[in-house]
Amino acid sequence: MSRIGRTRSISLAGLRGDVVDVEADIAQSLPGFTLLGLPDQALQESRDRIRSAARNAGLPLTRRHLTVNLLPAGVQKRGACHDLAIVLAAYAADGRVRGVDGPVFLAELGLDGTLHRAPETVAMVLAAVDAGHRDIVVAQEAVADAELVPGARVRGYAHLHHVIRAFGGSPEGTVPPEPDGHVLGAGRAGSGGEEGSTSPEARGPGCTPAPDLAEVAGQGEARFALEVAAAGGHHLLLMGPPGAGKTMLAERLPGILPPMDDRTALETAALRSLRAIGAHAGGLDRRPPFEAPHHSASAASLVGGGAGLARPGAVSLAHGGVLFLDEAPEFDRRTLESLRQPLESGEVVIHRSRGTVAYPARFQLVLAANPCPCGFGGGNGSRCRCSVLQRRRYADRLSGPLLDRVDLQVTVRPVSAHQLTGAPAAEDFVTVAARVHAAVERQDARWREAGARGLVASHVRRNARVPAPVLRHGPFAVPAVAREPADAAVDRGELSARGHARVLRLAWTLADLRGRERPAPEDTDVALNLRSRDEEQP
Known part of the structure; x- marks a missing residue:
């Protein structure tokens, strides 16, 4: 019996988000990559984007036929924020990573394997936490956005190579340099500040003087x-x-x-x-x-x-x-x-x-x-x-x-x-x-x-x-x-x-x-x- 790799992502409809269960299966047949579950055009293009990113991260995808299903199948999936979840589900189906079925993965992939911030990060993390999923993995540049959500346990990575290593994989090649301030551990839970703060002084970060x-x-x-x-x-x-x-x-x-x-x-x-x-x-x-x-x-x-x-x-x-x-x-x-x-x-x-x-x-x-x-x-x-x-x-x-x-x-x-x-x-x-x-x-x-x-x-x-x-x-x-x-x-x-x-x-x-x-x-x-x-x- 083949192994099914599973990860999670978020699909937004307005400010409300649905948890997307990403399933990956590898079949003993001709090479190919099939993406199911009502993906939009940006998500359809992820197949080629993910293959290039995986290769440049030092761990190419399987040469056999890969089928990825996005559940619930009847909900339209939009955008490139599912890239990281899809590639890790594919690795899990091939037995190359472990422990990826718990966190929610929210990041776009560049062709070189770099993780990029999804513009809707705050809304997606808020939807994930509201649905009871607190472990969040995002691009390094999106950590500040994700940590705004109280209760979110955020991990940020700069490159797919780092994510593979963090989840037990063994990518080949030179480890890409990590930027200063890279968050590699469990991160910190977003706090959002003190609940109900309403004093006139609590105006927010980098506050410019209000017109008098x-x-x-x-x-x-x-x-x-x-x-x-x-x-x-x-x-x-x-x-x-x-x-x-x-x-x-x-x-x-x-x-x-x-x-x-x-x-x-x-x-x-x-x-x-x-x-x-x-x-x-x-x-x-x-x-x-x-x-x-x-x-x-x-x-x-x-x-x-x-x-x-x-x-x-x-x-x-x-x-x-x-x-x-x-x-x-x-x-x-x-x-x-x-x-x-x-x-x-x-x-x-x-x-x-x-x-x-x-x-x-x-x-x-x-x-x-x-x-x-x-x-x-x-x-x-x-x-x-x-x-x-x-x-x-x-x-x-x-x-x-x-x-x-x-x-x-x-x-x-x-x-x-x-x-x-x-x-x-x-x-x-x-x-x-x-x-x-x-x-x-x-x-x-x-x-x-x-x-x-x-x-x-x-x-x-x-x-x-x-x-x-x-x-x-x-x-x-x-x-x-x-x-x-x-x-x-x-x-x-x-x-x-x-x-x-x-x-x-x-x-x-x-x-x-x-x-x-x-x-x-x-x-x-x-x-x-x-x-x-x-x-x-x-």
Whole structure:
């Protein structure tokens, strides 16, 4: 009976990965190499790539017929990351290596036998660990990426020759030199840092100073709205003329946001690895990302898409951080409407002919818009050249259902000369971030308790994500006396049911910023004002 060599690899479908069992069998027949299990074109090409790599590593593949099967057979296998697993399964079938049936092997092979980093390393290692497989073998240059995943026991090698020797093989020829810092032993288990770290100082490796909020002159109401948005995780619309400071404000939001927790930071790193964005040599980066796509961006680039299996878009790359749409009315309306699902669910589900993928997309949306096409309506109405009809058409580019999902809607007015040159310096981002951090800690404690009671999902930690029934009934409801202004606005037709829940969430955030145990009526009044921007007519 012939021997079957077995190893493991990972096949990704979005951020979810399937463990691939690689089987190799050597038959007493004419030389050949058959690859089964729905391999794509890149994987089909691995047959010639693997033969050359094995020969140059000093241990050529068998001269008999080699059959490799990738299980489960009905799942499409993509990419060259299976190269190392396939060649080691072939060696195991020939009795030349041992102990390869335990680890997960994730590396591409060069023709000379060099191991290369797979761009999706973080996502694949995360999938392997979630499936219970903690022993991971990767290319040396991918060790830093793989070790981001808590619980992963990572080994890195520079060349196939080194891998063969590590698993009991005896390759011929000169041992290729290993680079400095090569990891040959068991490696270290990825830690990802301290769970739940949210202090303003824990910003991540190689942190560059955040843009300082003190650089924004004037704009007291808009600055306050930015602080509320940061504290509660709320979406924000900034409406005002050109040069008023809308972009400056949006760019400074990540600087006052709390650092991402371990799981969110890891998901963000995995999503960026799917787009081959950067390595992670400095460790897990907890700084909230900031994505600002141009207004010409397509729906596919914004929410994800592409040929074959869809790739993550800007909303997923902004996971845990900020998605900023400057000149929002200039975006294609259908592109903007595609945001409605991820704003509600915190996830993007994309259907394509080759399968369905889901990517996390819990981000804070910041929209910036002019009041009219010329930009000088509202506070500078005397300079406005637009007719009422033009202004209405321009405003209608942001649909009611989309704006109904935006908690804070603020008018940003032009600053005066005194505010630019004579007013005292405003608070810097460190001072504001400290208040935000204190408010976030209150929310975290409250919603953890609610989660323990089964009232909210385990991932809910911010007011903006709390389900509406919890805000209206039960132990964490907004008191009836504090709810009265929002109830009256609903009766007058000024608020929808969704808007009512968002005002209650804002009221909780305002109470957290002020250190209150429960929202008061004035918190709800302020929340209503922050949600209803002043729309002046020319």
